[in-house]
Amino acid sequence: DAVVQLGEQPKGRGVGLDVQLISEISINNSTFLERNFTDSERSYCSSAPSSQASYAGRWAAKEAVIKAVSSAAQEVVFDKGAAAPLKDIEIVREEGKAPVVVFHGEAKEAVERAGVKEVKVTISHSGAYAVAMAQAN
Amino acid sequence: DAVVQLGEQPKGRGVGLDVQLISEISINNSTFLERNFTDSERSYCSSAPSSQASYAGRWAAKEAVIKAVSSAAQEVVFDKGAAAPLKDIEIVREEGKAPVVVFHGEAKEAVERAGVKEVKVTISHSGAYAVAMAQAN
Amino acid sequence: DAVVQLGEQPKGRGVGLDVQLISEISINNSTFLERNFTDSERSYCSSAPSSQASYAGRWAAKEAVIKAVSSAAQEVVFDKGAAAPLKDIEIVREEGKAPVVVFHGEAKEAVERAGVKEVKVTISHSGAYAVAMAQAN
Numbered sequence: 001d002a003v004v005q006l007g008e009q010p011k012g013r014g015v016g017l018d019v020q021l022i023s024e025i026s027i028n029n030s031t032f033l034e035r036n037f038t039d040s041e042r043s044y045c046s047s048a049p050s051s052q053a054s055y056a057g058r059w060a061a062k063e064a065v066i067k068a069v070s071s072a073a074q075e076v077v078f079d080k081g082a083a084a085p086l087k088d089i090e091i092v093r094e095e096g097k098a099p100v101v102v103f104h105g106e107a108k109e110a111v112e113r114a115g116v117k118e119v120k121v122t123i124s125h126s127g128a129y130a131v132a133m134a135q136a137n
Numbered sequence: 138d139a140v141v142q143l144g145e146q147p148k149g150r151g152v153g154l155d156v157q158l159i160s161e162i163s164i165n166n167s168t169f170l171e172r173n174f175t176d177s178e179r180s181y182c183s184s185a186p187s188s189q190a191s192y193a194g195r196w197a198a199k200e201a202v203i204k205a206v207s208s209a210a211q212e213v214v215f216d217k218g219a220a221a222p223l224k225d226i227e228i229v230r231e232e233g234k235a236p237v238v239v240f241h242g243e244a245k246e247a248v249e250r251a252g253v254k255e256v257k258v259t260i261s262h263s264g265a266y267a268v269a270m271a272q273a274n
Numbered sequence: 275d276a277v278v279q280l281g282e283q284p285k286g287r288g289v290g291l292d293v294q295l296i297s298e299i300s301i302n303n304s305t306f307l308e309r310n311f312t313d314s315e316r317s318y319c320s321s322a323p324s325s326q327a328s329y330a331g332r333w334a335a336k337e338a339v340i341k342a343v344s345s346a347a348q349e350v351v352f353d354k355g356a357a358a359p360l361k362d363i364e365i366v367r368e369e370g371k372a373p374v375v376v377f378h379g380e381a382k383e384a385v386e387r388a389g390v391k392e393v394k395v396t397i398s399h400s401g402a403y404a405v406a407m408a409q410a411n
Contacts, residue, residue, distance in 0.1 A: 014372065015394045015409045017154075017291075021401035067396050071372040098151065098208040120152045122204050126266070127158035129400070133270060133407060135152045154291075235288065235345040257289045259341050263403070264295035270407060272289045 014071025014116075014136040018063040022056040022130055036062070036086040044093060053130060057123040060132035062089045065101055065119055068134035073114035091121065099123060101134070151253075151273040153204025155197040159267055162193045173199070173223040181230060190267060194260040197269035199226045202238055202256055205271035210251035228258065236260060238271070288390075288410040290341025292334040296404055299330045310336070310360040318367060327404060331397040334406035336363045339375055339393055342408035347388035365395065373397060375408070 026032050033042055033055070041058055048054035066089070070077050088107035092100045101119045103111050111119070116136045123132045163169050170179055170192070178195055185191035203226070207214050225244035229237045238256045240248050248256070253273045260269045300306050307316055307329070315332055322328035340363070344351050362381035366374045375393045377385050385393070390410045397406045 013392075013394065013409075013411065015396050015407055017396040017405055017407040018398045019400045019403060019405045024400070063398075064396075067372065071394050071396060075371055097212055098204065118150075120150065120208050122152050122154040122201075122208060124155045124200075126156045126161070129156060129266065129403065131154055131156045131268065131405065133152055133154040135150075135272075135409075137150065234349055235341065255287075257287065257345050259289050259291040259338075259345060261292045261337075261341075263293045263298070266293060266403065268291055268293045268405065270289055270291040272287075272409075274287065 014068045014073070016064040016067025016069075016071060016134040016136075018060040018067065018132050020056045020060040020063075020130045022050075022053050022125065022128055025052055025056045025059060027052045027055055038087055038090050041091060050125075053125045056130035057125050057132060058091050059086075060130045061091045061099070061101075061121050061123050061134065062086045064132040064134040065089050065121060065136075068119060068136040069111055069114050069116055072116050072136040077110045077114055091123070151205045151208025151210070153201040153206075153208060153271040153273075154268070155200040155204065155270075156266055156268045157193045157197040157200075159187075159190050159193040159262065159265055162189055162196060164189050164192055175224055175227050178228060187262075190262045193267035194262050194269060195228050196223075197267045198228045198236070198238075198258050198260050198271065199223045201269040201271040202226050202258060202273075205256060205273040206248055206251050206253055209253050209273040214247045214251055228260075288342045288345025288347070290338040290343075290345060290408040290410075292337040292341065292406050294330045294334040294337075294404045296324075296327050296330040296399065296402055299326055299333060301326045301329055312361055312364050315365060324399075327399045330404035331399050331406060332365050333360075334404045335365045335373070335375075335395050335397050335408065336360045338406040338408040339363050339395060339410075342393060342410040343385055343388050343390055346390050346410040351384045351388055365397070 045051055045054040045058060085106055088104040090102040092102050099121055101121050118137045119134055121132060121134045182188055182191040182195060222243055225241040227239040229239050236258055238258050255274045256271055258269060258271045319325055319328040319332060359380055362378040364376040366376050373395055375395050392411045393408055395406060395408045
């Protein structure tokens with residue numbers, strides 16, 4: 001029974017998907033929000049029509065980005081447990097544009113080490129769930 | 138604190154994801170259906186085992202395609218608000234094949250302007266939700 | 275009304291997405307589990323914090339892989355109805371790594387025939403749902 005482990009390919013490409021029950025995001029916990037979201041993200045989410053859905057979408061996007069970069073690198077990156085600097089993976093929205101991922105600090109270094117040149121991200125929410133997907137190239 | 142905006146890359150590649158609560162799709166509103174789905178799509182969805190789930194999947198697919206092309210173009214395309222010609226983004230199913238995206242009219246022009254050569258799409262539904270994902274290359 | 279069927283492109287790239295209501299996975303049906311999951315997968319899922327969610331995630335991943343390879347091949351592969359050898363599409367997790375797809379037997383042959391060189395997969399679950407996405411290159 002021959003086996004080909006197709007996942008063992010050159011580095012540089014990866015995908016990440018995340019689903020998040022919106023009600024689980026603790027939007028009344030300011031410590032949680034300040035630790036995981038930048039000032040700009042908190043400003044954006046707080047003024048969104050559904051603030052909790054907006055935070056959940058961004059949370060899912062950050063998780064999807066970590067998975068996509070880890071998939072490209074073929075090892076888990078940013079893996080610092082409770083100290084993971086999700087704030088260093090910023091989701092930027094400009095009016096009339098698709099969301100863009102901006103990396104700061106150690107996250108930026110980890111992405112460069114992984115040989116990833118570009119990360120695309122997409123977010124959606126409906127009903128009780130937010131989902132996000134990222135692709136690293 | 139150095140920043141690299143990895144999203145600012147050459148045009149041409151993008152991803153789009155969409156989730157849709159199936160119960161929100163107004164399958165009894167014929168104006169809505171005729172405006173957003175082609176004759177062929179309505180025929181397919183109406184005869185599906187779960188018509189509403191099938192319409193929701195196609196709706197999510199059209200939204201995912203718009204996001205993927207916008208992500209590739211690095212600007213929102215097809216952005217005409219309530220007048221967005223979702224009907225011009227057709228999801229075609231042939232027996233024994235993966236779904237295919239066919240663009241018509243202004244949607245076709247917008248995709249060509251964005252430099253996108255290919256859009257792949259995938260759809261799923263389970264329980265109360267439909268999801269779809271598109272990749273533009 | 276000119277039409278461009280952008281999906282008719284060279285073979286080799288495809289995407290697959292799947293959502294699965296966790297409660298639908300029959301974890302008390304050992305025949306079902308043994309037919310669709312390898313010994314290693316059953317061992318992993320049985321010891322997971324939420325066994326049913328873990329099985330649902332793997333089920334979604336296998337379905338997403340089939341869709342991604344079918345999307346790349348531009349025809350449905352592995353299409354054997356009730357006899358589809360989902361067990362031949364194995365999702366392998368190593369500590370500290372992203373999940374990897376390993377193909378066995380007829381699934382391996384089908385993937386090679388489709389001209390697919392690499393399949394990346396990503397899995398998530400939250401609340402009542404598991405989702406997975408695969409990309410074939």
